[in-house]
Amino acid sequence: MNEAPSQNREPHENDGHETGDRPDGTGPTRRSVLWTAGAAGAGLGIGGLGTGSAAAAGADQASTATAAGAATAPKGRHKTMIGVPFERRSTVRIGLIGLGNRGMGMLPLYLAIPGVRVVAVCDPVKDKAAKAVQLVTAAGQPAPTAYTKGDHDFENLCKRGDLDYVYIATPWDWHFAMAKSALRNGKHAGVECPVAMRLDELWELVDLSERTRRHCMQVENCCYGRNEMRVLRMAHAGRFGSLLHAAGAYNHDLRQLMFDPTYYEGPWRRLWHTRLRGDLYPTHGFGPIANYMDVNRGDRVVRISSFGTPALGLAEYREAHMPPGDPSQRETYIESDRTFSLIQTAKGRVLRLEHDVSTPHPYSRINSLGGTKGVFEDYPERIYIEPDHTDDEWGDFSQYAEWDHWLWKEHANPPGGHGGMDYIMLYRLMQCFHLGLVPDFDVYDAATWSAPVPLSHASIKANGAPQEIPDFTRGLWRKPRQGVDSPKPQE
Incomplete structure (x- = not known):
């Protein structure tokens, strides 16, 4: 089935302002010098600078232990932020x-x-x-x-x-x-x-x-993409049956951009490929599928095992495209060209994450969900669920527009990039402020979605050994609660 991708499938570049080395190429700013010095001295708790030296190897070993040991939940000293609304304000x-x-x-x-x-x-x-x-x-x-x-x-x-x-x-x-x-x-x-x-x-x-x-x-x-929100509502309505597995990714060929002296202001993003081996950018894939599985809202992720390919893509691209005297020639890349992570939840369900920005391939966040009654897969979008499909052929996901989230029904053509999901996210966040509502996501989601950064690195360094994922909610994940699949408020 060769469907054209829907509007919100466009490549996503979500990097913000990029300040590292000076934009004129004259050398590092005080910011990047201080950060690199701190990284080399402390190992950052996530890894060395990838120089291949014994010192860097020792930092890597120490960081792996740090990443694993920090998974134990410290005792909370203050009340939870789960269910805490914003202060209502008109502006x-x-x-x-x-x-x-x-x-x-x-x-x-x-x-x-x-x-x-x-x-x-x-x-x-x-x-x-x-x-x-x-x-x-x-x-x-x-x-x-x-x-x-x-x-x-x-x-x-x-x-x-x-x-x-x-x-x-x-x-x-x-x-x-x-x-x-x-x-x-x-x-x-x-x-x-x-x-x-x-x-x-x-x-x-x-x-x-x-x-x-x-x-x-x-x-x-990405939690507010039209497809993601439609799948979320269908999952919560039981259309996929009992949920079993899901997958998300950030697979986006960034080689040209990472070596472009004008796109990023300095090489800060490329330099992360000299520091870590794991999934540097998990949240675009992890956030939506965590929502499908009600992570922190009735289930939680408990462990992650990660594997990485050799780090070859950036060095090969540099050899083919960068002049001999370019500062990048002094860099040693350790970040796996593609990382694969398997995450298990407390209910025994399995999530898969991928990350690859160093090799040629079409853009994909994978965005798949499977259960006992069927499966959805994105890039391109397609669906197969019972009793709608029984002929071993993918179905047309556009036929399920009735399941669109109310935000997308109210804002069918939102402004801005990435197919409108940027605007949908900000509109909803500001709506929660205006009405004094509990936000759709909180610090526990932020910490959970970002945890694969250090933990995937630690797992890869330990030959795929499982790493415990902290319970940032301190046990409160067991209680179901609303999230991005929120009801339309009465304003």
Whole structure:
């Protein structure tokens, strides 16, 4: 069956502002130098720098032990954030940190939602901040304050007393520090993926969210794709029977972009391929299938086993396309070209994750779900469920539009990129603010969806040995509750 992909199947690049080395190629900023020094000295709890040296190997061994040992749930000192609503407010005052590809792509969508005011923007690149200010004023809002005084000016943004929500779209290295600053200053935080790169950081965000009574959320737009939300509703209605397995991925050929000196501001994303072997970007695939399986809402993920191929793709691409004197020639890549992870849930169900940004292939998030009554597979979208299909031929998923989520029925042609799921996600998040509702996802989801980053690395280093996945809810996963499949509110 050769169906054309639906609108929301377009390739997804969700990286935010990319600040690492200077954009003119003259050398690393203080940010990247300090981060690399810290990584080499502490092993980051996730791995060395991939230099092939004995020191790096020792850091890897220590990091594997750290990743496994940190899975044990520390005793909670504060009340859970499960079921905690936002404070109801007619206008949501937001600050944006990171104004690169992702941040500038999301800014117009925030401005398109009624009852949202952009109060502050932050980026060390002044031209980007100036452009953001112009977009805000062109939308008829007062000029936001721009924070551009170096790498840590975001801390001043977070200290403002007139912000409700801080949106973070920066390189992964900075997600944890920025989310922590927002929470400590009494702001709700929405963080692009992953929310953090280490297990100890994930636990600290959970504790901080509980202590400050502020939500820290993984703003995972793929959970709001039209197909994903339709499958979610069908799964919850029992159309797939008892659920057995699911799969998600981020398979996206990024070789050209990772070596492009202008797309990312510095090589920060490529440098992660010198530090880790595991799944660097799990949430696009993991978030939707975790929703299908009610992870943290009646089931939980308990262990992960990961395997990785040799790391060959980036080096071969560099040899073919980069000049001999390019700084990338000094890099040693250890990140597996493709990682495969199997995750088991408390109910015995199995989830599969894949990650591959280093080899040629069409874009795919896989997005499949199977149960005792049938299966859905995406890329291309197709379905086979009983009693609708009995002839051993895939069915037409477009015939199931009646199962569209109410958000997609209300916003059939949403603005923005990625087929409209960016807008749907932000609209719903702001709606929860406006009406004082419990958000569709919380810090426990953020931590769970990001945990495969360090744990897949640890498993690959241990030849696929299972790694315990922390129960970030501290036992509260057993209680069913609503999530992205939320009822339409009465406004």
